[in-house]
Amino acid sequence: MSNHDWTDSVNRRAFLGRTSGGLGMAALTGLLQAEDVVQADPAGLAPGISTTPHLPVKAKRVIFLCMAGGPSHLESFDYKPKLKEMHGKPMPTSFTANQPIAQLQGQKLVCQAPLIPFQRYGESGQRITEIFPHIGSVADDICIINSLHTDQINHDPAHTVMNTGTSISGRPSMGSWITYGLGSASSNLPGFVVLTSKGGRNPQPIATRQWHSGFLPGRFQGIQFNSSGDPVHYVRNPLGVSNSQQKHVIEVINGLNGLRDNLTDNPEIRTRIQQYELAFRMQQSVPELMDISQETQETLDLYGVSGADGSYAYNCLLARRLAESGVRFIHLYHRGWDHHNDLVRYMGICSGLCDQPTAALIKDLKQRDMLKDTLVIFGGEFGRTPMAQTNKGPVGRDHHMRAFSMFMAGGGIRGGVTYGATDELGYNAVENVVHINDLHATMLHQLGLDHERLTFQYQGRDFRLTDVAGEVIKPILA
Numbered sequence: 001m002s003n004h005d006w007t008d009s010v011n012r013r014a015f016l017g018r019t020s021g022g023l024g025m026a027a028l029t030g031l032l033q034a035e036d037v038v039q040a041d042p043a044g045l046a047p048g049i050s051t052t053p054h055l056p057v058k059a060k061r062v063i064f065l066c067m068a069g070g071p072s073h074l075e076s077f078d079y080k081p082k083l084k085e086m087h088g089k090p091m092p093t094s095f096t097a098n099q100p101i102a103q104l105q106g107q108k109l110v111c112q113a114p115l116i117p118f119q120r121y122g123e124s125g126q127r128i129t130e131i132f133p134h135i136g137s138v139a140d141d142i143c144i145i146n147s148l149h150t151d152q153i154n155h156d157p158a159h160t161v162m163n164t165g166t167s168i169s170g171r172p173s174m175g176s177w178i179t180y181g182l183g184s185a186s187s188n189l190p191g192f193v194v195l196t197s198k199g200g201r202n203p204q205p206i207a208t209r210q211w212h213s214g215f216l217p218g219r220f221q222g223i224q225f226n227s228s229g230d231p232v233h234y235v236r237n238p239l240g241v242s243n244s245q246q247k248h249v250i251e252v253i254n255g256l257n258g259l260r261d262n263l264t265d266n267p268e269i270r271t272r273i274q275q276y277e278l279a280f281r282m283q284q285s286v287p288e289l290m291d292i293s294q295e296t297q298e299t300l301d302l303y304g305v306s307g308a309d310g311s312y313a314y315n316c317l318l319a320r321r322l323a324e325s326g327v328r329f330i331h332l333y334h335r336g337w338d339h340h341n342d343l344v345r346y347m348g349i350c351s352g353l354c355d356q357p358t359a360a361l362i363k364d365l366k367q368r369d370m371l372k373d374t375l376v377i378f379g380g381e382f383g384r385t386p387m388a389q390t391n392k393g394p395v396g397r398d399h400h401m402r403a404f405s406m407f408m409a410g411g412g413i414r415g416g417v418t419y420g421a422t423d424e425l426g427y428n429a430v431e432n433v434v435h436i437n438d439l440h441a442t443m444l445h446q447l448g449l450d451h452e453r454l455t456f457q458y459q460g461r462d463f464r465l466t467d468v469a470g471e472v473i474k475p476i477l478a
Contacts, residue, residue, distance in 0.1 A: 048183030053448030058412025058478075059375040060185070062178065062443060063319050063330045065358060066162070067350070068204040069155070069337030072384035072397050073405035074426050075116045075347055078146045079127040082424040083386055087113035091387050095427045102153050102399040103340065104387060111425065112388035112395060115344050124416030131351040134359035135378075135407075140416040141362055141371070142378075142407040143476045147420025147429035150382050150436055153401045155204055155338070158381035161436050163210045165465045172214035172456075174440060175329035177465040179220045180213075181454045182447060186326030189289070192222040193327050195319070197312040199353045200336020201346040211331060215458040217267050222331060225286070225318070226310075289321055303360040316357035320364050323374055337380055340389050341396040362409050371410035375446055377439075379406025386425045403429040406439070411446045414478045434473060441470035446477075 074080055091109035101109075116129045122139030135142070152158040157167045164171040172180070175192040184191030194211045211222030261269040290308065292300070295317070300306075304313045312334045319330045334354055339346045358378060365371040383404025384397030403422040409415065421431035441451040444465065451470050455462040 048179065048181050049454075054450035054453055055445060055448045057448035058373070059410070059446040060373045061323050061328050061330070062175075062375045062377065062411070062447070063323060063361070064174075064332070065316075065354075065361075065376065065378040066159075066331065066333045067337045067354065067378070067380040068159070068206060068333050068335045069200070069202070069339070070158070070380040070382045070384060070399060070404070071337045071350070072339060072343060072347070073146065073403065073422075074114050074384060074386060074397070075343065076129050076132065077127070077144045077405035077407065077418075078383075078403075078422055078426050079118045080114060080386070080422075080424065080426045083111060083426060084113040086111040086425065091425075095423075095425060096387075100153050100401070101385070104385065104389060104398045109387045111386060112397065115395070116347065122416060126416065126418055131347055132355050134355045138359050138362045138409070141366065142409040142415055143413050144405060144407045144418040145420055145434055145439075145473075145476070146403075146405045146418060146422060147432050148379075148383075148404050148406055148434045148436070148439070149429045150401050150404075153382070153399050155381060155399075156207065158399075158401065159206070159210050162381045164214070165437055165440050165470075166467050169209065170212075170214055171463070172216045172220070172465070173211045173222060174443070174465055175211055175222050175331055176213040176216050176220040177454060178329045178444070178447060178449075180216050180456070181444075181449050182328055184326065184328055189286070189322070189325055189327050190223040191328040192220065192331070193322055193329075194222045194224040194331045194333070195315040196224070196333045196335065197310060197315050197353075198335040199312070200334075200338075200350040201340075201342070202338045203335035204338055206333050206335060215463070216456055222329075225290075289325060290318065292317060292321075299364065302364060304356045312353050313357040313360075316361045317364075320361060320368075320370075323365070323370060324368075339384065339396045340398065342394040343384075343396040345394070346396075365410060373411060375411025375413065375443060376409040377406065377443070378409075380404065383426075386427050400427075402427055408442075408476070412478050413446070414476050417476065419473070419476050432473075432475070435469065437466040437470035438473055440465050442473045442476070445472045 074083065089111050091111050096109055116131050118127045118129050119136065120126065121128050121136030124140050126139040126144060128136045128139060150158055151161050152167050160169060161167050163173045165174070179191035192211065196206060208224065211224070213221040257269050292305065292308065299317070303317045305311070305317050308314060312332070315332050319332055322330050334350070336346070336350050362371060362376060365374050365376070383400045385400045387398065389396045389398045403426060419432055420429065420434055422428060423430050444451045444454060451464060451466045455464045
């Protein structure tokens, strides 16, 4: 072979090798974009993977009001006169045989009548406990679901099911899935914000992994705002550092990160770059957001807010302000609903803290013409047993996974209706049974996302929020 022929063959090999490598890189880039599409546009917004919604959009955002600890459905939304007739009698073994029972295991199981009376509210005549008069005042705006069930009987795993659709730890939370799908509508705030409050019996611990992004890119993780003191750690500049100096530092750091990203094409580096930029913008936007001094006295009275006190009422008002500012998913936790004993007293405390602000949020959104495209969801991680728990003083109820109640409002959900039912004692969901996966599928549907198409490939499998289940609850859609 002559030198000329050898050179030509090398060039051909180089050409083919480089071309195939280039095609491979193009394919890899396409895959990365399919799995990690969110990239900031010139306005600083992160658009998400669903640039064209799968379905008609009924809701633009979600406010999820989590009553952590598990409120009793039998003293809130699920009216059971038969349970009153059975009061003090042994719980029929046909209900409880071979069923998981938490702290009542091995004890004598006795039926406990509802401890709080019910009333009918609104033109729809929905049955709601007397301890929720303010929620009763918006009865015609809410859809009560009385037939939910879950997979776990203890708090932390039940929260994991509620937040991620599965009891397996490490999966992305629902807020992360939604921001992955739709991105952020705000250039100055995270797409997913968490607020917590407490009051009642035994404030339930909440782990930060309940709003983690799991295997999704880190930029989709929920950001917890403190509702007293600095809303976000290190939101203020260090003493002696001006905004221009802080901006210069971020520009230099992001420049270095950008050089590294050009070499590695690592989505977590892009996350770091965008989060540095977002953090700088948050230094201006977050303090203004948390300042409610410009709210009218009428609005403050509606929520029952006395100031920036970290209360559930203050957090509900912040939720409305976050929704106005373009935050996609707002998750409020009120810790204190674990009523194993003295249920009437502790339900009174919790309803005193949560009833008025919850109704106020719905009314406030409605009068601002925002309820129509804001989906509000209210409830806990499970329900409580129809059997009494008396080994800790005045009567309470144990954890229960077979049936519980929640309500939804706004965002294209029918108001003034009650959906599903439990058996005559409130033990099992028996009519139009709803699993957490169905709740998630319906939530995504209202946001314009098909729960079967919102997927992320991880470890060789396409994962989704609803795992391998989930049906949209079509009868409750407006």
